[in-house]
Amino acid sequence: DADVTQTPRNRITKTGKRIMLECSQTKGHDRMYWYRQDPGLGLRLIYYSFDVKDINKGEISDGYSVSRQAQAKFSLSLESAIPNQTALYFCATTRTGGDEQFFGPGTRLTVL
Amino acid sequence: GQSLEQPSEVTAVEGAIVQINCTYQTSGFYGLSWYQQHDGGAPTFLSYNALDGLEETGRFSSFLSRSDSYGYLLLQELQMKDSASYFCAVRREIKAAGNKLTFGGGTRVLVKP
Numbered sequence: 001d002a003d004v005t006q007t008p009r010n011r012i013t014k015t016g017k018r019i020m021l022e023c024s025q026t027k028g029h030d031r032m033y034w035y036r037q038d039p040g041l042g043l044r045l046i047y048y049s050f051d052v053k054d055i056n057k058g059e060i061s062d063g064y065s066v067s068r069q070a071q072a073k074f075s076l077s078l079e080s081a082i083p084n085q086t087a088l089y090f091c092a093t094t095r096t097g098g099d100e101q102f103f104g105p106g107t108r109l110t111v112l
Numbered sequence: 113g114q115s116l117e118q119p120s121e122v123t124a125v126e127g128a129i130v131q132i133n134c135t136y137q138t139s140g141f142y143g144l145s146w147y148q149q150h151d152g153g154a155p156t157f158l159s160y161n162a163l164d165g166l167e168e169t170g171r172f173s174s175f176l177s178r179s180d181s182y183g184y185l186l187l188q189e190l191q192m193k194d195s196a197s198y199f200c201a202v203r204r205e206i207k208a209a210g211n212k213l214t215f216g217g218g219t220r221v222l223v224k225p
Binding site: 031033035040041042043044045048058059090094098099100101102103104105106 | 120143145153154155156157160162199201203211212213214215216217218
């Protein structure tokens with residue numbers, strides 16, 4: 001089945017460490033998104049990409065960077081992790097003009 | 113800026129009907145989406161309204177009034193498996209053929225026997 005996958009699924013790290021979260025999709029979609037979810041705050045958009053050469057900041061991009069290595073891959077990096085970046089991170093994809101975003105299973109990140 | 117308001121929690125019994133309201137304030141409004149998320153799971157798409165009116169998909173229906181900046185999700189014949197969080201999300205058109213979602217804080221629905 002065409003799918004959205006995220007690695008790792010869980011990660012515990014220490015303050016100041018560099019962390020990369022990876023997202024891959026086999027849906028052939030060109031739009032990809034990174035969200036962060038904190039309890040009671042819903043999902044907030046970190047970065048989004050409409051194609052390999054088009055990357056845009058979302059609501060809460062400070063402290064994060066991204067790389068769109070190919071149409072199918074979109075990585076999120078925390079250059080120097082801090083405890084308030086502890087959260088659940090979701091990658092999502094959608095096709096051009098599509099109504100539905102398809103979410104990966106999420107990465108639970110804990111920064112000590 | 114943008115804001116979305118939805119109730120934080122709703123409790124109902126099996127077989128009942130639940131309506132989750134969502135009011136929004138945003139520029140560049142294109143449509144309203146609804147997503148379901150079970151504990152520990154990923155959000156999954158339920159419905160999308162771009163035009164005023166009611167969209168029905170099985171036991172779930174979604175309504176939009178653009179003039180009132182208001183929508184709702186109606187869950188009918190509630191089942192235990194409907195216990196989950198439900199998020200409304202405003203779709204805004206940023207660029208041609210692109211879209212961006214802004215999510216509400218979610219409504220936790222608890223279905224009791």
